[in-house]
Amino acid sequence: MSGVRYERCTEDPAHWFVSMPGLPVAADGASFDEAIDEMIDALREYAEDWQERLLDAPNHRDNWGLVQLISISDDEQLRDWLLGAEPGRGDREVATVLDRGQLRIHPIG
Structure with missing residues (x-):
């Protein structure tokens, strides 16, 4: 990613x-916050589309890791993930998608 x-x-x-x-995902909005939403x-x-029909498509x-991150x-x-929150600060957690679909979970601010 x-x-x-x-x-x-x-x-x-x-x-x-x-x-x-690299993903067929994009959004826009009248403000930065709206675009993130x-x-x-x-x-x-x-x-949802990946679970229903895209999981076997070669591209x-x-x-898989991104879909799991979204799901959990x-x-x-x-x-926080989209905005690049820094790991290791606070009591919430965010995941990082690693190579080959693995996830790393870390606390964030």
């Missing part, structure tokens, strides 16, 4: 786009 990309719209600087390179919804939809098969995370945890 190569991370999350955040971009402002050049025509409307208040408008934001969020994407994850939409991305959380898009990730949940992707996880989606290796996203609440919206606040996904928001």
Whole structure:
């Protein structure tokens, strides 16, 4: 997973786009927070689609770890993950998707 990309719209600087390179998941919103909320919804939809039909597709098969992360995370945890919250601070947890679909869980602020 190569991370999350955040971009402002050049025509409307208040408008934001969020994407994850290498995944068919993207979202946009009239504000940064709205774009992140939409991305959380898009990730949940992707996880559902993956469970229903994409798990055996060669270009989606290796996203098992991401789907598990989405499945075990609440919206606040996904928001923290998307925003790159630092591990080791606080009493909540976030997961990192490692190579070959493995997950690493760590506490965050």
